[in-house]
Ligand code: FES
């Protein structure tokens with residue numbers, strides 16, 4: 035925005051640029067979902083017009099009663115980013131934290147305002163680490179404007195005024211005023227061009243374990259999720275898509291269900307799905323179950339897990355479609371000259387995100403406009419999907435974000451549920467339609483954690499030092515299916531090498547003189563996706579378990595063996611030493627209890643874990659995990675603890691149970707009875723060491739997921755002498 | 770036409786008798802705090818109380834519920850977020866996404882009503898809910914904290 039002293043007031047400018055085209059253009063009164071916490075029914079105010087109070091800037095609105103509304107562009111899906119981002123803004127705003135609330139701007143507004151809120155994408159543990167700078171500046175700019183407004187009102191120089199806790203004080207006279215009192219005057223000012231951010235040593239809110247801002251409504255049923263939304267006149271849709279991924283819808287016999295109670299329409303949805311629209315969702319779902327459907331299953335109708343296995347096995351030794359992710363020295367020669375070599379093959383299956391809230395979206399379409407309400411990890415991408423399906427220019431569409439009942443990557447890169455909801459709504463112009471998937475549909479139409487296998491060959495010298503390592507990954511590329519534009523010019527998928535890179539956010543934590551890491555790309559016709567942790571989940575198992583194998587082959591202690599390789603990786607070594615120290619590595623564990631270690635750098639953070647397990651009658655019990663994380667700056671330590679614990683549940687559920695298999699071209703598992711997830715009885719004690727070393731911003735939501743499984747598997751080896759090289763663990767014979 | 774007593778009120782509902790209680794609560798009565806997670810009785814997201822016992826509403830047709838039975842949903846657990854579990858949950862910031870939480874809180878509330886000071890093993894046996902965000906350790910601490918608060922008479 036220009037700083038030029040033009041005549042039009044800044045406030046008029048903003049009002050004019052944000053008021054065009056609200057939901058009211060539809061002639062419907064629809065609830066807005068600013069903060070995600072709204073009444074389930076009836077109008078609760080239009081989006082973001084919660085108040086007549088003008089914003090101070092895009093990030094900050096302050097009401098006359100001193101309520102501070104902080105705008106959050108990223109999505110809250112349980113990971114706490116809403117609170118963390120608000121802390122960042124509030125730190126610089128220097129407002130009263132107890133008066134802070136939040137709201138989501140809509141993606142449509144973001145477009146209209148030249149993307150003033152930047153990225154809406156919430157994945158890759160990027161919420162805080164990629165926006166900390168501009169959101170803090172947003173808070174700092176607003177603070178300056180509030181101070182300037184007070185100084186002008188008092189007719190004193192700005193630099194005689196200070197702000198703290200939403201109160202502005204004029205030093206020489208001791209006069210005070212509050213943010214609420216000067217906010218509308220501040221809104222008329224042009225923002226300063228330059229603001230200085232606080233020195234981290236002066237932070238009073240960043241780094242504090244403040245409570246989440248979104249807890250209370252989650253305790254009494256008030257939190258309205260997308261699945262709960264009810265709009266006036268709304269109908270409900272249930273959907274089935276062809277169970278074979280590349281298959282299509284041939285036909286359906288709607289006469290068989292048209293007269294069932296509540297049924298209003300039976301419609302084809304795109305090329306591969308059919309939906310029943312009814313007054314209630316239960317009616318829609320019941321009618322859909324009774325609907326005769328024929329599918330054209332297409333060329334992959336016979337695909338099975340055995341076919342995919344064979345494809346990946348071939349990739350372990352083939353020289354076709356092989357890409358190099360990291361190389362140093364000469365691994366081949368290194369291995370040839372080694373005193374001892376060992377080799378192992380690991381495997382990791384397809385897994386479903388299984389967010390607790392199944393996929394859903396609510397849409398209303400008219401020839402003029404389309405509005406969508408949905409849980410999404412990326413509002414802008416949801417808007418693009420909506421506009422595409424609506425067949426309308428993007429500026430005639432908008433998306434209203436709702437807190438997610440879990441995301442884990444499922445609701446970021448993919449908006450199939452939005453496309454479907456809009457496609458259905460388009461066939462019932464003017465009527466809001468909520469599409470809710472059954473759990474069975476969710477299991478059948480995921481964007482799955484990709485399958486890979488990995489062959490590792492390591493060479494040791496006479497002293498048991500690691501001199502050469504050859505890693506060959508064979509398996510599916512996420513980028514090839516989801517983001518081909520991010521692939522290398524040579525067709526390589528860099529994300530496949532997470533945890534093996536020479537440097538950067540996902541660098542290997544060891545120095546190996548002769549190293550070769552390769553990927554034989556093998557892409558089965560099953561849609562892959564980003565899944566909390568992405569490829570670090572299996573890569574950490576491959577490398578960290580194999581390092582353990584090497585240590586064992588060298589007759590070394592796994593901690594000592596790692597230390598020798600980590601001289602150039604002090605931050606990784608520090609988190610590893612921290613967990614070893616806390617658990618008492620080297621001292622005996624309780625009777626029957628055994629330990630395993632893992633260390634990883636990923637999503638810009640350094641993490642390590644030490645697990646204590648026992649194995650009784652072939653059953654693995656995880657007793658305790660000590661985890662350390664160095665994310666550079668730690669915005670909210672108690673939320674980091676929650677994320678570490680949560681990541682272990684997700685990671686250990688994946689290790690113990692997570693597997694989607696294919697038969698006849700379709701996913702076999704259909705619900706939580708055959709795709710189980712951990713329960714409280716399986717939960718280990720978790721001790722979290724947060725050790726921020728400053729000067730960088732690492733991720734939180736994902737990194738620690740990677741260390742849970744290898745630490746447990748290494749402990750299982752310590753307990754049984756058996757290596758588990760295939761996930762899920764249920765296949766292992768441990769008794 | 771069926772009659773159900775929900776959160777202390779006798780209500781008329783119009784739904785096919787085979788309709789699961791979950792969908793009557795959510796779609797007919799607007800009580801959307803009770804969640805759909807699996808529909809097969811496995812995840813516990815849909816847990817409500819019937820005459821004080823934790824019941825998974827997704828597999829219970831309303832034909833099997835009579836108007837003499839007291840159904841309580843998360844919305845009816847307390848008047849103002851002041852059930853000891855709700856207080857403990859707020860104190861410990863238990864929820865992450867929150868989707869599973871009404872079901873977990875209702876499960877834990879039934880446990881506490883029957884067993885005011887549950888051991889870890891009691892909790893393991895009673896709370897079989899799925900939480901994909903992984904709030905279990907705070908859930909456990911929350912149940913113990915609520916038990917203590919109740920014992921000390923700190924809450925209703
Ligand atoms: S929805 Fe009822 S147990 Fe899962």
Ligand code: FES
Pocket residue numbers: 112390439440864865866867868869870899900901902903904
């Ligand atoms: S808090 Fe998200 S599923 Fe439990």
